[in-house]
Amino acid sequence: MNKMPEIVLFFLAKIKKLALHFKKKKKMKEIMMVYYMEAKSARISGRKVAWITSGGPVEPLIAMDVIPVYPENHGAMIGASKMGTDLCEKSESMGYSSDLCSYARSDIACATVNGGPIGGLPRPDMLICCNNICGTVLKWYEVQARYFNVPLFIFDTPFCHVGYAEEVQRYVRSQLDEYVLFLEKACGKKMDSDHLKAVGKLSLEGQRLWQAVLATTANSPAPMTAFDAFYHLALIVTLRGTPLVIDYYTQLLEKMKDRVARGIGAIPNEKYRLLWDNIPIWPRTRWLSEKLASHNACLVADTYTSAWCGTTKYIDENNFFDSMAEAYTRIYLNIGVDEMARIVLEMVDMYKVDGIVMHSNRSCKPYSLGQYDIQKIVEKERGIPCLMIEADMVDERSFSESQVSTRIDAFMEIIKERKGA
Amino acid sequence: MITAGIDIGSITTKAAVMAEGKIRGTKVVFTGYNAEQAGTKVYEELLAELGMEKSDVGRIVSTGYGRNSVKFMDKAMTEIICHGAGAHYLNPRARSVIDIGGQDSKAIVLDEKGKVKNFAMNDKCAAGTGRFLEVMARALEVDLDGFGTLSLRAGDPSRISSLCTVFAESEVISLISKGENRENIIAGIHESIAARIAAMANRLRIAPLVVMTGGVAKNIGVVKALERKIGMAVEVSEYAQVNGAIGAAFLAAGLK
Structure with missing residues (x-):
């Protein structure tokens, strides 16, 4: 030096x-x-x-x-x-x-x-x-x-x-x-090893805070959308285990709770609540959020951002090192389709959604495989419609705007019809 | 009340005029490069044929890929809702609709009131669409209108295995150069489309009565191949190609 x-x-x-x-x-x-x-x-x-x-x-x-x-x-x-x-x-x-x-x-x-x-x-x-x-x-x-x-x-x-x-x-x-x-x-x-223990504690605390932030969208209107979650996600992915993450999400949680208390929604007129499945279509998030908002539809939750706080139940606060083996093994993409469907059903109930938007992601086979089965299970168990969008998380050559646009319009027509609007 | 439906598709634009729940007339023109112009043209020409004025028409619904390119409609609705409504209007027993249009194909499941329960569309690919047939007709130098009847004379349909229109075209060209007869090749093309559509329709668990709409429904070869693949009868109305426009005109009457 x-x-x-x-x-x-x-x-x-x-x-x-x-x-x-x-x-x-x-x-x-x-x-x-x-x-x-x-x-x-x-x-x-x-x-x-x-x-x-x-x-x-x-x-x-x-x-x-x-x-x-x-x-x-x-x-x-x-x-x-x-x-x-x-x-x-x-x-x-x-x-x-x-x-x-x-x-x-x-x-x-x-x-x-x-x-x-x-x-x-x-x-x-x-x-x-x-x-x-x-x-x-x-x-x-x-x-x-x-x-x-x-x-x-x-x-x-x-x-x-x-x-x-x-x-x-x-x-x-x-x-x-x-x-x-x-x-x-x-x-x-x-x-x-003492330092590792401390880092483990911070990591778990960060994951719990992130879960609490995401859970605020169970309120109606949702104080933030899944598109916001895609943005705020960066820290829990990259820096979990550091105090920075705790500070950031504590502040974000306060902000969201305040919005809930004051009844402020993420979109101007939330009428329909949707669940997102798979990695975002990154080059098109703005387009998609505006498209859905034009239908008064809000993506209130998603299976993607919740993956960074989905296994806290396996973590032992006092024995982070041993228990993280299980937590890292049983994440959303490393479990069977029935287990995934069970998690999706829990989210459908918790966030009270009217439909699911699934991104069949050309890039991500483990995430996209089984989506049709999950769709069938959700339709059978909860009777809500699922929309399938074929695209890619990065490669814009796999995205066709007019096709996706028509599908979303038709999907929203069905949801509006069902909700009797 | 007199209502109109305008269905602006990727290849053709269709219009239908209804009065008091009855079809008064329909018309089809090519869309070309200007969807707005095609929508205006088909509407004005149909009104002229029917001896009507624009002021006679109470409400207009547009649909299809160009649904937002015309400005004179009261509402734009998707072709899924319109095809469902059209099929239900033409045959209230219809519970499933298979629509094969120029650039996409879809399967729609209806309830007894003609409301859409669920739908599926082809993925981002031209195979299994009207465009696929057009490309093949060009490769075979056969008029598309003759495709259906020719394929019924096939003894042994060829196997077209490629899922991609471009590769399927080269498969067809190599079959031609091997001296395979045209009827067999055309029948093979129909089988290939029907297999794609059937996979999508079965995923949706379609139920009878199945009706087929869209321009490709005019092709008897595809209809027969589809019946075999899904194991159900497929009904085709004389209005199949203008079904979406009829649905739009029908829905226009119910607009609030």
């Missing part, structure tokens, strides 16, 4: 000052800006950077002071800034199939050109890949491990069709020890 040129020290001090300033204000955009600035300057500040999958166990990284960076979050940013199609095409010219996940395609392409909205992700020192969200991440992270020539840790979570077997717990739990050893080697220091 003492060999650093003055200009670098000056720059670092600036970032730190800015970070303090924004941490007080707690605005998402600034927090994320500081987060990426810190990650990008990690090399000069002497910190390590790990790329990790969205459903991966991040707490040990936080406890080791490693900066976690999420290629999937980056993929969402690429999609939202409508830069996905170019990057997908670039990856296809590199030889990747257009049938692959568009997060993977845009990330792999982005790494070679440092493109996208933030000029590429900071170079990783290590990669952490947890396959609880899909199988694509294995090959995707192997590609990146070769490209950056950095160590890769694979955290393997067996698929849980029903229940959670003892041998699965043993298998997954043993990998947590390997994970810690991997980190100790990569960072050249020992894990402080």
Whole structure:
């Protein structure tokens, strides 16, 4: 550190000052800006950077002071800034199939050109890949491990069709020890288990707060929409386990409770309440929210953002490390269709929705497989209609506005008819 | 009251005029590149044929992909609701509608009052639509109107396995170059469309009576292939192609 040129020290001090300033204000955009600035300057500040999958166990990284960076979050940013199609095409010219996940395609392409909205992700020192969200991440992270020539840790979570077997717990739990050893080697220091405990507590508290924020939309009118949740989600994904997350969601929860108390809805005239399933169509969230609002329809909840607080019941506050094996294994995308349908039915009841909008996402096979079955189960059990939209989370070539528009109009005609409006 | 329905589709634009619950006249024109112009044209020409003035018409509902491009309608409604209403008007026993139009196909399940209970549409792909047939007719150099009857003479329908219109076209071209007879190829094309539509319709659990609407309903080959695939009789009204416009005119009468 003492060999650093003055200009670098000056720059670092600036970032730190800015970070303090924004941490007080707690605005998402600034927090994320500081987060990426810190990650990008990690090399000069002497910190390590790990790329990790969205459903991966991040707490040990936080406890080791490693900066976690999420290629999937980056993929969402690429999609939202409508830069996905170019990057997908670039990856296809590199030889990747257009049938692959568009997060993977845009990330792999982005790494070679440092493109996208933030000029590429900071170079990783290590990669952490947890396959609880899909199988694509294995090959995707192997590609990146070769490209950056950095160590890769694979955290393997067996698929849980029903229940959670003892041998699965043993298998997954043993990998947590390997994970810690991997980190100790990569960072050249020992894990402080007390610190890890504290991080675990903060993580659980953050997840509970996020759940409480989402639960405010059970009120009618809903104080925020799922589109807002897509936005506020960034922190629970990227920085859970840090106090920043607690501050941010505590403040957001207060704001939402205040809106509920004053009867302020997220859309001007909420008449119909809908549930969203699957990852957002990032380049089209604004279009879709305006389209639904024009029908006085509000997306009050979704299966996506709730995935980052859906397994708190498996976490033991006093034994975070052991219990997170189960929590990370039994997430929404790693369970059988019947279990998923049960969760959807609970959400239908809790949020009192009139219909479900399902995004059949060309990119995300584990999320989209089983949607027709869930649709049948929901229609049978609750008698509410489901709309299927074929699209993609990043690649705009898979979106047809006039087709989707007609489907939404027809779906809303049915819902209005049923509600007798 | 006199009402009008205008269905602006991707290939053709249809108009229907109804008076006191009876169909007074219908008309079909090509949409071309200007949906608004096509909608205005078909409406004005139909009124002229019927000897009516615009002021005679009490209410107008537009539907189809171009439903929002005309400005003189009282309300725009989706083709799903309009096809359901049209099918129910023409045959109150109808419980399922299969509509194959120029750029999409859909299956609709109705209740006994003709209200839409559920619907499904083809995914973002031209296979299983009228456009698919047009592309194949061009490749085979056969007039589309002759497609239906030709296919009924097929001895052994060819297998068209590709799900993509572009690839299916090259499959057809290679069948032609192998010397396969035209009737068999056309029958194979119909089988391929029917298989796609049947998968969508079965997913929705359609029930009898099944009626088919849209321009493709004029093709007897597709209708017969569909009957075989879904294992139910499929009825086609003489108004099948203008069914959406009739539904729109019918719904216009009930507007508040």
